[in-house]
Amino acid sequence: MRVGVVTFPGSLDDADAQRAVRIGGHDAVPLWHGDHDLRQVDAVVLPGGFSYGDYLRCGAISRFSPVMAEVVEAAGRGLPVLGICNGFQILCESHLLPGALIRNDHRKFVCRDQRLRIENNRTPWTSSYAEGAEITIVLKNGEGGYVADQPTLDRLEGEGRVVARYLDDNPNGSLRDIAGVTNERGNVVGLMPHPEHAVEELTGSGVDGLGFFTSLVVDAFA
């Protein structure tokens, strides 16, 4: 499959995301924030980093970049979209996902190997995992606190839209230990930790993140 990886000014993890896409068995298609065209990709990854310097709010300016108009439109038609860290923030600012990400409750940047539980394996990004699988991938953020109002949180829980939850310590004060969520249709996933940094034994804490990139198979979301 052709998986587009968007580079915004300030993206840091675009090259790692492209590499993870290739290790996952797909073609990585570089996309530029100024593009008006998704180049016929079958899925899109919004990588981590500090798009547009994260000025104003994380992801607030990126949400209005030309490529995001295409992403929002395509996501509405069911295109699988994965936003990692800053990409998750962009998806929330774009209203593709509910809630928002605020500064960590302890006010410190955190960088560590984080244990997670995959709560929903019925998305195009998590179908490789067993439901309830416990994995360890890298987490690194300063504004990773997931917040939403109580009715929204209840709806997310009730509809099984919490995709991943923090195990052990909650690293950033995210409500209900939420590490990742999906939209109503299940094609758009936002995740705060970084699976793209855990796809090779040589450079990561393991290969637990690879599943996010091998899950994209045609019948997983046909």
Place this chain on the structure above:
Amino acid sequence: MARVVVDVMPKPEILDPQGKAVHGALPRLGFTGVTDVRQGKRFELEVEGEASEDVLASVREMAETLLSNPVIENYSVRVEDDA
């Protein structure tokens, strides 16, 4: 030219780590009696012509789409006098 000010504040129920940090620092500097601090943002928009109702409506739209995130923040719009 007119100046329109948009104040953006975190909603009361949303944790404000920045305000908390400032609140924590005040007593260390000897300032006592402050029971809470919330930190927000102030935007000063210079607009062409008068700050008419149309202009203010457009500023409110800016505040809702870009300047604030309604999920976590409230905003207010006012015209500032030149004085």
